[in-house]
Amino acid sequence: MPSKLIPKDHLKEMAPKNKEWFEKYKTKTPSYYTNIQEFLEFCAYKNDKYISQLDKTDIDSYFKTLKEFHAKPPTIHGRYSALSDFRNFLHALDSYTFDEKYLSAILDYEQIEIKKPTIKKALSLTQVKYVREYNHLSAKSVKDEYIFELFFQLGIREIDLVACKFPKNKSAVVEEFIKKVPKGSIKVGTINSYLQRITNHLKKIGLYDENGRLISSGDLTENHEAYCLQCPNCKISFENIPENWVLTRTESDQDFRLYCSHCKGVPNVNGSH
Numbered sequence: 575m576p577s578k579l580i581p582k583d584h585l586k587e588m589a590p591k592n593k594e595w596f597e598k599y600k601t602k603t604p605s606y607y608t609n610i611q612e613f614l615e616f617c618a619y620k621n622d623k624y625i626s627q628l629d630k631t632d633i634d635s636y637f638k639t640l641k642e643f644h645a646k647p648p649t650i651h652g653r654y655s656a657l658s659d660f661r662n663f664l665h666a667l668d669s670y671t672f673d674e675k676y677l678s679a680i681l682d683y684e685q686i687e688i689k690k691p692t693i694k695k696a697l698s699l700t701q702v703k704y705v706r707e708y709n710h711l712s713a714k715s716v717k718d719e720y721i722f723e724l725f726f727q728l729g730i731r732e733i734d735l736v737a738c739k740f741p742k743n744k745s746a747v748v749e750e751f752i753k754k755v756p757k758g759s760i761k762v763g764t765i766n767s768y769l770q771r772i773t774n775h776l777k778k779i780g781l782y783d784e785n786g787r788l789i790s791s792g793d794l795t796e797n798h799e800a801y802c803l804q805c806p807n808c809k810i811s812f813e814n815i816p817e818n819w820v821l822t823r824t825e826s827d828q829d830f831r832l833y834c835s836h837c838k839g840v841p842n843v844n845g846s847h
């Protein structure tokens with residue numbers, strides 16, 4: 575708990591109308607009310623807005639000050655949860671005064687700072703399609719495609735992508751992506767901001783609704799498991815799309831088998847045997 579955000583002699587009373595809403599919240603939700611009281615008193619100290627007029631700037635200012643007061647991550651986390659709960663409470667109580675957009679910035683905050691998923695979840699093929707389209711059109715398309723495709727095609731960990739530790743056998747497509755981006759230019763922050771952008775993009779077009787969960791690099795590596803196969807001959811992984819695969823019979827084998835369309839099951843291509 576940080577020390578008081580507002581100097582004691584500057585503490586203003588909440589406006590009576592604000593107090594009314596606060597009292598309703600206090601009665602129904604006793605767990606968070608001290609946090610909300612702090613937020614409302616802070617807002618009253620900064621400006622005299624009516625509660626329904628509070629917006630992103632108030633939230634920004636509140637969290638900025640909390641951080642200046644060296645609030646620890648669990649404290650910040652608690653405040654996000656409290657504010658989000660307060661917002662939902664008011665919206666449920668009076669969706670006309672407190673519409674869908676009311677303090678919705680708090681939901682974005684939660685996404686950025688709280689919900690780092692631990693369970694990996696591959697994207698659906700529709701999501702993959704739209705993320706690729708986004709990558710292609712993005713202002714940062716080279717880096718965006720690099721991040722997405724290397725996770726997808728290689729299934730490597732984030733730490734290895736940042737350190738450029740790639741498997742020995744790689745497809746020509748992957749080699750191309752690697753050539754385009756200077757070594758060391760993808761940092762953890764680059765990946766995080768990319769993940770945030772594709773989460774927002776999918777949300778915006780109605781293809782992602784995971785209650786504030788951010789798409790993780792683990793999800794992208796999970797795509798590799800879901801949609802790539804390793805060629806039994808050259809041991810390189812390729813996406814499971816027709817141009818990468820052929821059904822063929824080798825000299826030593828009676829059966830038709832699936833091989834990548836690059837080595838076609840011929841021994842000694844790319845060091846295979």
Ligand SMILES: [Zn+2]
Nearest residue numbers: 805808834837
């Ligand atoms: Zn092959």
